[in-house]
Amino acid sequence: MNERTIKENLDTVLNNIDKACKVSKRNASDVTLIAVTKTKPVEMLLEAYDHGIRDFGENKVQELVDKYDKVPKDARFHMIGHLQKNKVKYLIGKTVLIHSVDSFELAGVIEKESAKQNTVTDILIEINVANEETKFGIRSEELKKLYDQIKELKHIRVRGLMTIAPYVDDPEENRQYFVELHNLLIDMRDENIDNNSMDILSMGMTNDYMVAVEEGATYVRVGTGIFGERNRP
Numbered sequence: 198m199n200e201r202t203i204k205e206n207l208d209t210v211l212n213n214i215d216k217a218c219k220v221s222k223r224n225a226s227d228v229t230l231i232a233v234t235k236t237k238p239v240e241m242l243l244e245a246y247d248h249g250i251r252d253f254g255e256n257k258v259q260e261l262v263d264k265y266d267k268v269p270k271d272a273r274f275h276m277i278g279h280l281q282k283n284k285v286k287y288l289i290g291k292t293v294l295i296h297s298v299d300s301f302e303l304a305g306v307i308e309k310e311s312a313k314q315n316t317v318t319d320i321l322i323e324i325n326v327a328n329e330e331t332k333f334g335i336r337s338e339e340l341k342k343l344y345d346q347i348k349e350l351k352h353i354r355v356r357g358l359m360t361i362a363p364y365v366d367d368p369e370e371n372r373q374y375f376v377e378l379h380n381l382l383i384d385m386r387d388e389n390i391d392n393n394s395m396d397i398l399s400m401g402m403t404n405d406y407m408v409a410v411e412e413g414a415t416y417v418r419v420g421t422g423i424f425g426e427r428n429r430p
């Protein structure tokens with residue numbers, strides 16, 4: 198079998214991001230690739246690091262913290278998975294961005310732990326934009342209320358929105374959801390003109406990241422397309 202190397206895959210993904218930026222007249226520097234390393238050994242993470250990647254996505258606190266201790270200090274870890282409240286204390290200070298905040302209770306725990314560590318934690322609010330039963334995240338209609346609650350917290354900074362789009366054969370089917378998430382961010386920004394750090398749209402995965410970039414993604418989260426298939430438990 199002719200396995201593609203991590204470097205070849207990275208070149209392909211970065212090239213595709215470039216192409217999608219050209220199509221939508223965006224700057225490639227406005228889009229950051231998060232290499233999703235969940236379930237993959239730290240050696241693979243380091244290989245991507247050697248090829249210039251600095252942003253890594255994990256979906257379990259334990260795995261993120263383990264890898265954090267084994268990689269150079271300028272690697273940036275993103276928490277992209279569902280987050281349990283009792284794990285937050287291990288995570289604060291080790292992640293640059295929590296992508297998956299979907300309740301005020303969770304935000305409250307992040308606030309408390311961040312205050313304890315005398316830090317401010319950047320977060321995204323996760324939206325279940327296609328209203329899928331099986332997905333975490335709030336519905337679009339619930340965003341304003343949750344944001345109004347969270348913005349009172351002093352040790353949390355809401356930087357934008359994240360979504361996990363449906364798994365589809367044709368990525369064009371997800372374009373509508375990326376447009377919707379982008380519009381939600383614009384609305385949120387318009388209502389909070391004083392908050393000019395609300396600029397992150399985390400959307401797009403291996404299957405659909407090019408469409409996501411065309412519709413304004415600033416972070417794409419790609420795992421399989423870089424590191425190959427994950428073993429399913």
Ligand SMILES: *Cc1c(COP(=O)(O)O)cnc(C)c1O
Binds near residue numbers: 233235277402418
């Ligand atoms: C696993 C995961 C990804 C990466 O998915 P791929 O299809 O392997 O690119 C992206 N985002 C989240 C939230 C994930 O859990």
